[in-house]
Amino acid sequence: MYSSRQLAYAPTPYSYVPTSSTINLDEEVKLYATxxxxxxxxxxxxxxxxxxxxxxxxxxxxxxxxxxxxxxxxxxxxxxxxxxxxxxxxxxxxxxxxxxxxxxxxxxxxxxxxxxxxxxxxxVEQPFHKPVQPGTEAAAASLVVAATENFITLLDAIKIGLVEKDTLHPLLVEIIQAVNKVTDKEFESKGKIIQWLITLNQMRAADKLDEAQAREFQFDMEQAYYGFKATL
Incomplete structure (x- = not known):
């Protein structure tokens, strides 16, 4: 007969009991190897x-x-x-x-x-305040011209086949910023600008619209442009 201390668990051939010689509690644990x-x-x-x-x-x-x-x-x-x-x-x-x-x-x-x-x-998505009224008619006209030029630049880009996300998204951002400086009114297809901004935002920079998307995008932006002009 012999006596031994009872273990708190059933030992197996693979049981491992760490000792102070195998673990250094003062050593920093690294989350990375490279x-x-x-x-x-x-x-x-x-x-x-x-x-x-x-x-x-x-x-x-x-x-x-x-x-x-x-x-x-x-x-x-x-x-x-x-x-x-x-x-x-x-x-x-x-x-x-x-x-x-x-x-x-x-x-x-x-x-x-x-x-x-x-x-x-x-x-940028939607102004929560009425745009600051320009001090002069000349200043107001310059804001309208800037917004119009942004629309034309975008439409020209589509027509010559520049339909990559990294081309169209910045142009759309400029458009929505420009029109919000001119008016806080909703106009035809203004919501389409935001919808396309969201669609493009989900794409990678090098991704591009396919032919059907490009045609739909061009149509929506033309309608938004005409809607914007109708508010002036």
């Missing part, structure tokens, strides 16, 4: 921070805690940073998509989610 992995995790952490900050600035704007100019500048910068970080193929592959990323990291950011989906600040 510099590339470190850069990847740091970028994902930056994306996480951008989403949280964007949600906060959206809430602040709705509560009038920030001015429209402060909101527009900050929101625009955050959206650009978000897109720039996800332009890296390795980061995008690890990120997946926004909904998966939110689930994985338990993020509840509905306002940031909507702003990322639209891709432009709320002040």
């Amino acid at each position: 510099n590339a992995e470190r850069d990847l995790y740091e970028t994902l952490a930056e994306v996480y921070s951008i989403i949280l900050t964007l949600d906060s600035i959206e809430k602040a704007y709705l509560k009038d805690s920030v001015t429209e100019s402060e909101y527009t500048e900050t929101c625009s910068r955050l959206l650009k940073q978000y897109k720039s970080n996800l332009a890296d193929e390795n980061v995008l592959r690890e990120f997946g998509d926004l909904e998966n990323f939110k689930r994985e990291w338990n993020l509840e950011c509905p306002r940031a989610t909507e702003r990322i989906r639209v891709g432009i600040p709320a002040t």
Whole structure:
């Protein structure tokens, strides 16, 4: 007969009991093994921070805690940073998509989610105030001319086959900003501008509209242009 201390678990041939000689509690645990992995995790952490900050600035704007100019500048910068970080193929592959990323990291950011989906600040999407009236008729006329030129530039781009996302999206942003400076009235197909902004925002920079999309886009923008002119 012999006595032994009873183990708290049933041992197996593969049982392993760590000892102080195998674990150093003072040693820093690294989440990465290479510099590339470190850069990847740091970028994902930056994306996480951008989403949280964007949600906060959206809430602040709705509560009038920030001015429209402060909101527009900050929101625009955050959206650009978000897109720039996800332009890296390795980061995008690890990120997946926004909904998966939110689930994985338990993020509840509905306002940031909507702003990322639209891709432009709320002040650009739809003015919440009546545009500042120009001091002179000449100044008012210059705003109308600028908006008209933006429409023409976009339509010309479509006609010559420039239908890539990275060409059309900036032109659409300029259009909606220009028309909002002229009028806060809804006009025919104005909503189509926002819809196409959202559609293009979901595409990658090098993606382009197919033939059917390009024709529909051209038609919608022509109708928006005529609707805008009818308000003048």
